[in-house]
Amino acid sequence: MAGERESHDSVRDLLDPRRMLVFAEVARFGSLAGAAQALGWTQPAVAQHVRRLERDTGCTLVVRTSRGVTLTEAGHSLAAHAEAITARLRAARADLSALTDLRAGRVRLSAFPSACATFVPAAIALLWERAPGLDVRLTEAEPDEARRLLAAGDADLAVTFDYDNVPDASTQTARIKLFDDTMLLVVPPAHRLAARSDIDLAAATDQRWIAGCPRCRAHLTAAAAGCGFLPDIRHSTDDYVVTQTLVAAGLGIALLPALALEAARDPRVETVELHRHTPRRVSLTSPPDIPPSPATRALTSALVEITAPRRMRTLPG
Template sequence: MLDVVRLRVLLAISKTGSVTAAARELNYTQPSVSHHLSRLEAETGAKLVQRAGRGIRLTEAGRLLAERAAEILGRIESASAELAAHVGLRAGRVRLAAFPSALGTLVPEAAVRLAHDHPGLDLRLAEAEPPEALRMLRAGDVDVAVVFQYGQAGVPHGGPDVDGLRITPLLDEPSLLVTPGGSPSGSLRDHAESRWIAGCDRCRAHLLDLCSGSGFEPRISFTTDDYVAVQAMVAAGLGVAVLPRLALSAHRHPGVQVSEIPASTRRVFAATYGEPPDPPATAALLAALADG
């Protein structure tokens, strides 16, 4: 059976790139780290590290085991926290990862409801786009991930296709055409010759799909994930953009105007991982998010 301490050592080596740095991070001696690594290689029958210049790096087997170690250790930490809450050793803790515009709108509102209904619950927040948020969820680094998926209005919720993922729908929000203030916003097709400002990979793909459906390919001149910067650039006349409603709810530049794009929607979900039922702290957070 794999030893948890040795898995923790392997994960530290993976993160730091050397035995010395791993020992410093874990507050172990260097010989102790080397011993645990040797024992882990003996237990698994696989070479887990190899020399790389002045440091070391993981082999393919080492990388595979380190990925599993991250999941295992994350689950152990979550189980310890929830068990402690159940037996009354300390208040519960729940961890949430969400994309920026959700952190500026949905999440603070849910946090207020959670604090009112469960004043002893410790809520931890992290900013992450959906792919990273789901990776954190699978690794046990967070308990809930707020993510989004683009689709068409009126289509039933399906949710991201990830094994073991359970989905709580939160809202559908329209996509908005954002143009400089003081002139007619027009339609997407009216801006076929305009410069465009694109966002994250998923948002950029959505923009390309929308423009393709309107019969043109957008001339993308700027790319930024920062919806505040996007609006500032639009207000300055540097281009036009498509943003979801949450981005405008979190921040609205006075120098832009918006118009809703027909039949275009972004679905927002709260995702959890693993078999039901959810731990009490996770269930409380999901309820607070869904009540928004």
């Protein structure tokens, strides 16, 4: 109630846009009665609007004639703007329905490297086939970075992974599990572990290790701890191609997810399945509390559908 210093060009002293729409009808029909009929109103209702508009603008807008009304120069000027406003309103509604009908819209996806190299492109292609108007953008990012993007509003959806045995500092996010990604032991050919099947991590107590990203390294450490040893980590790399090269060179062994090996398999290494080793969980993560846009929902569906075979495959396992 205090006399706030108000902006001298506030929205408050704009012309009432509804009267503009009414005036556009008057201009279109050339009579108050015609406009009234178009609006489903009576004639005095329209007359009141026009009168108010003339009062507000301080201009005579129409001249009453025996057969309807004719616009003055000011009236023509105003009618042109009014017509533009109705066009805008139509365009606004059209744009919104384009968004809901997936004829337009943008969705920014973030995914970790091996997902980007395997099922993500197929999901995007599927979505693109269904909704060619969508603007789908992919950013490669490890889970922690992806969560940061989501929180900052720089991504709408993220393909992430996590391990049951690694604590997760995620803020509250909505997550949909896609599938379990089996962890495989990667060893050089003719390695003593290569021949065996169904071993567990305890068999590798004496090995030198090549670790991955911090999260994967934490998983390795935790898993090894579960088997009662501290892994002897000699090298580190995020890159699953580099990891395999290092293994092939005999610098150590590694634990890699099946997805990474599917993305790029070095023929010079061999893989060993581990007995009852916890897989990594691949999930879709959305920002908390903000409802997904139609485009985001469509991308979510595409990703869920594309990964359906992987859920089948790992379910019995």
